[in-house]
Amino acid sequence: MHSRRPTRQVTIGDSRVGFIRIGGGLPDRAGNPTTIAPVSVQTMTSGYTHEIDKCVAEIQKLSSAGADIVRVAVPEKKDTDALKEIIPQVNVPIVADVHFHFQRALEAVEAGVHKIRLNPGNITDRAQVVDVIQACKARKLPIRVGVNEGSIIERKDKQKRQKELGAVFGEHKHGYLLAIMIAKLEEYLDIFYEQDFHDIVISAKSMDASLVIDAYTEISKRFDHPLHLGVTHAGPKETGTIRSVVALGGMLINGIGDTIRISYANDPIYEVQDGLELLYCLGLRERIGVDLIACPTCGRIQVDLFTLIQDVRKALAAKVTVPMKVAVMGCIVNGPGEAEGADVAVFAGDRRGIIYVQGERVANVPEEEILDRLLKECLGFQELVQQGKAKLGDKKVSIVPPDPMGELGSGWEKMAAEKIHGKQQVQSQPAKLTVSRS
């Protein structure tokens, strides 16, 4: 994993909703050092902004799910009018997504929005852009310049620069599009620099994951503004997850990216959940809540593990805030090895589950009681951690090859043995799990 790319730092928010910093590492305008802020997660509401109560409820739901920043569409004046009532009721910075009508940006600024997104592909009039820049400058609001592959248009007066860039990217798979994207950004950002405006975040989205990687990589070499990463129109969650994660994960691993939005044709709450999980997996954000380990199941399974895992996930997501590792394993054969390092673990088999808390066996319950008992143990362990009486990751299960004929066994072997030797002669041996300090 590469270290994060240093950038200028942009701040969004106010004293009421809090401040979110994006990027950093380069000195600020006064020459003071800045530290690189954690990568933030954004999303966008799916409902109409002018439906005030519904919009407030959706923003609050996304904020509760962990969104650091929420963007809303403002296609009409009734939407920017609604912002005046929405913003005081929410507890997260709000971005107005502006296309085609620069007046919407001015109205959104007036309504108290925390950031503006402009699309260089559809707000091109220099005087209009200057008006928006000046309005944002007066209120110290940042602007995202968001280039989208779908809205970049070749312009006659920029053909020369595109030709030059085309020569640079001539051998490149996406050379033509990259040349247009870079030219468009250069042209647009010149207007901002002329106004001495530098509170800028850049994005360059496409639905093509490999173009997204190439575009951001080239932009990161040319501009020192923080980058908002995203794959646009990624599709339904089922396929959009891979499309987004392959692009965003690849760039984040290389230190590129300061704020992210995963976009799905689905409830935006999934965008927030998956964005956070991506950052947790890469170690770019401190996890809030459970890190769930679960086996994929195989022919050894003897409980309804898929249902159990989903029930455990939902129950723990609602109640556990401590970043404990919880393992839900289908059997005692490979379970301990795969669950190594878990704070709380259940090994199922033979329609029962044995539950361990930091390696100590605490329960052996029938399948129908696994969920409640596991939840109870997780909440108990959370309390100990919060009271300073237990430490996350302090103890782990030491792996001793289990006895497949033990009290969980693989079940199938036990049934086979019973058939051959008779029920009375098959002795139950406890599974051999020991505890050690990690």
Ligand code: SF4
């Ligand atoms: S833990 Fe057991 S049931 Fe789950 S995949 Fe591994 S071997 Fe199969």
